[in-house]
Structures are given as C-alpha cells and as structure tokens.
Amino acid sequence: MFRPAKFHSTHNREAPPKHVDGPQLLVVEDEPEIRRFLRASLGSHGYRVVEAESGAEALRRSSESPPDLVLLDLGLPDIDGLEVIRQMRAWMTAPIIVVSARGREAEKVCALDAGADDYLTKPFGVEELLARIRVALRHAAGGTEAGESVFAVDGLRVDQARRQVFVGDKEVHLTPIEYRLLTTLVKHAGKVITHRQLLKEVWGPGSVFETHYLRVYMAHLRRKIEPEPARPRVLLTEPGIGYRLASD
C-alpha cells in the first residue's frame, strides 16, 4: 500500500472516520510495524493518533499537546517504561494503557501501581484494545467536569452544575422555587416566557392560573439579584405577556 511519508493523515483511503477530531491518542511504541498497525486500526475508528518511538519523545509529545489517552509499550529503548508512567502521572491525569510483550505478573503490578490504568499483554485483539480504550475514555469523561453550564449577564452568574448563584462575587441563596424560576428563565434567556409557561414549568400544570405566585416570586428574585430592584435590569416584565431574562 502506497503511503507518502509526509502525510500523517493515513486514513484517507481507508474507512473514513466520522469525527475527524475525536480523542487524541498518544501511541508510544518502538517497533515500526506495530506502530503502523495501531495507527491504522485506531485512525480508522476516528481517533487522532500521535506517535512516539521512545520514552523521551513520549514525554516531549505529551507535554506539547496533552493527549486524551496514552497507549504505552513498556519495552522502550531509552527510558524504563515505569519511569515514563511516573513522569506522566506527575502532571497528567489522562488514562494510560500499558501494552507489553512481557506478561510477568510482577511487572503488571508495578505498572498498575505506578499509575497505569490498564495492562494488555501482546498479542491482543484489536477489538479488545478498542473496548478498553472506550472504558478508559469513559472514566476520564466522567471524572472531569464535562459540561460547563454557567450563565452570566451583567453581574449575575448562574452555575447550574453546582446549583449556585452569584451576584458580583457574592453567593446568594435561593429557595427551591426561586432557583427553578430563575433557571427556567435562563433556559430561555433573551426570549419572552408567558405566565402560563412559567407556572407550568415551575409549579406544575395544576397551577397555571395562579399568576400571583409569579408576582411575589419575581419580587423575591429581584430583591436578591437586582442591584436596584425597583428598576430591573435583568429580570424584565413584559406587561400582559410574561417575563424575560436579559441576555448580552
């Protein structure tokens, strides 16, 4: 199979990936054939593959552009594999999957205790490798705070993941209903929400006609959130219709 050396995008001719910028994998492996094999298998499954053929290069590459996962062969020419794990763990939290020809149990234990997340003995099946990569990435995704769902306007900040609301840099405490009312407005920020809609989403469909709830709770919110509750800048009234949250 002809492959111009200067192209690192090797998967143009093979099964084209769906996500061109999927997770980035750093493959650390000194044997060229295995490297090429991995490059092809992983690339065709949508992973971006970065390669390194020595421990030193692995450390350099990983600090240049932090990978989402490391596939590490322990039998490297220069540095001991365990040392590579330790060095990476010193600053990196991405999962490390060790791939090794030697299957000695003591070695597995050392690698795992040094900070590796999995250990695969050659020869292994590609499907298994892919499955274990999925597991590792699943862990990593769960561990880090994935969705930053913070809304901010004009001194108001709503952090939905933490369920916290700040005005300026002071936290303000909201009761359950106050919070739900505010987040409902945030969800449709900039757009008008009718009384009916708000009541249905916050109090439930049984209270669609209790419009006075809205008045008293909007007053509560404005007192806690607006710098000058009498002249609302964020929680706006649309007379006869409903309310609207200002957005930048």
Next chain:
Amino acid sequence: MFRPAKFHSTHNREAPPKHVDGPQLLVVEDEPEIRRFLRASLGSHGYRVVEAESGAEALRRSSESPPDLVLLDLGLPDIDGLEVIRQMRAWMTAPIIVVSARGREAEKVCALDAGADDYLTKPFGVEELLARIRVALRHAAGGTEAGESVFAVDGLRVDQARRQVFVGDKEVHLTPIEYRLLTTLVKHAGKVITHRQLLKEVWGPGSVFETHYLRVYMAHLRRKIEPEPARPRVLLTEPGIGYRLASD
C-alpha cells in the same frame, strides 16, 4: 425481611483480621472453591467481602448494602452475566471487574461495553487481581492522580486510601455509613447532591425515600466534624434539595 437458613453464616468460620473496615467487595461467583479462595485472599488484605453465588443474589445483596466494588464471574447459573452488569449500572457507579473462565474476545468487548471496568481471564494471579482492584478503587475515589487521594477543607482531612478522617490533627472515628456518606459528599465536593442521590449511593436504591436517615446521619457527621455543629461550615444544607460539601 426473610433470610433463607442456608445463608445463615457462611463466612464466620474463618476469622480473618480483627478490624475489617476496608472497602466492601461483592464477590459474585458460583464455584465454592474459588469463592473461598477469593474470600481468603481479599479478606487478608483488609477488604470486607460479601458473597453471592447467583445473579439474583448479587443484585439483591448489592441493593441492600451497596458495595465499593464488584467482582463478577460471568458464568452464572441463573441470569446472564451481561444482564447483571446492566442492571447494576442502572443505579450503581461502583467499579465492576469481570472475572471469567472463557476468554473469547467478543465476550470481553460486550462486558466492557455493557459497563464493566475491567476483565480478567482465569486463571489469573492474585497479585494482579489485587493490583487491578486498587486501580479500580483509585478511579472510584475520584482523582486519577497517582498520588494520595486526600481531600481537605477548613480543618477537615479525608484520606480515602487509608480510610482515615482528621479534624485539625486529631483523627475521628466514623462508622461505615458515616464514612460512606462523607466520601460520597467528597466525591462531588462543591456540588449539591440531592437527597435521592445520596440515599441511593449510601443506602441503596431501596431506600430513596427514607430522607430521615440523612437527617440523623448528617447530625452525627456534623457533631464529629464541625467545630460548631449548630453553624455548619463544611456540611451545608440546601433546603428542599439535598446537601453540599464546601470546597476550597
């Protein structure tokens, strides 16, 4: 709650360590010899071992007292192992390590994709099993950091690796439930955890409505941890929602 006579006291006979306070492992395995072997190996390393010899029993046991980790043999007499994984994953986040005699690659892939975190093929070495258990528990503790997973705020220090809790520089003793409640809060430090979520993770999915458990145990924890239990600085109440552990 009925309890068949034959389960009366299967594991009282051997008397492993005196203070068995470590993480609770659920061992699901139908062959008695392997079960005894695992019980001995794991028990002598400080793990509390709970056993189940069928899929149904495994699901029951795990929802009665949620384990910190599950060791699951796929070849069970009643339910398919994959189904057990799926059922557990429906509510549980604790790691699941599959241990199986059959090493077919497709089976590994299915198990891992169904939600298992690792897959070990028999026969395996105890040391490797122990190492993989450590890896899984390290993940569950939150940080992927190789270093100690210790959490600290405001005079409170929680060392999950050693299962020790300090206030100032004095260690405080926590009962199993108190400790589990605290570590669950630690795992989501800074974020609000709902009553449901806490009850599910600490008492199991059968107790999601027993919110009074939370009140009495939060009182216990505060008395042991807060300098001034009446004015909590670390264990915060989010009225109507749940609780939150202060971070930073």
Next chain:
DNA sequence: ATCAGTTTTAACGCAATTTTTACGCGCCCC
C-alpha cells in the same frame, strides 16, 4: 448469652419555605 458499637425508628420543637391575604400604584377606558 452477653455486650459494645452501629443502625433504624420515633417523636418533637424550631426554622425555612410556600401560600395566602392585603394594600398601593399607575394605566386605560368608560
């Protein structure tokens, strides 16, 4: 069987929240 440590259950006073009620203001239209 007994005992200490732990978990579950029950009860009660208090605090926070929600709901209800009341009143004042500006506006438009008769």
Next chain:
DNA sequence: GGGGCGCGTAAAAATTGCGTTAAAACTGAT
C-alpha cells in the same frame, strides 16, 4: 373622576422540611 385591571410590595398564615434527642432493634465478637 371612578372603577377595573395588571403589576409590585409587604407581611401574616399555613405548610413543609430540618435538626436533635433518645429509645429500640440489630450485628458481630467475646
């Protein structure tokens, strides 16, 4: 000018949820 009407504000009343304590039931070890 007066009477609805929609809106904002305030405060009382009702409800719910929370913290606390103590006793009862349970568990595992001696």
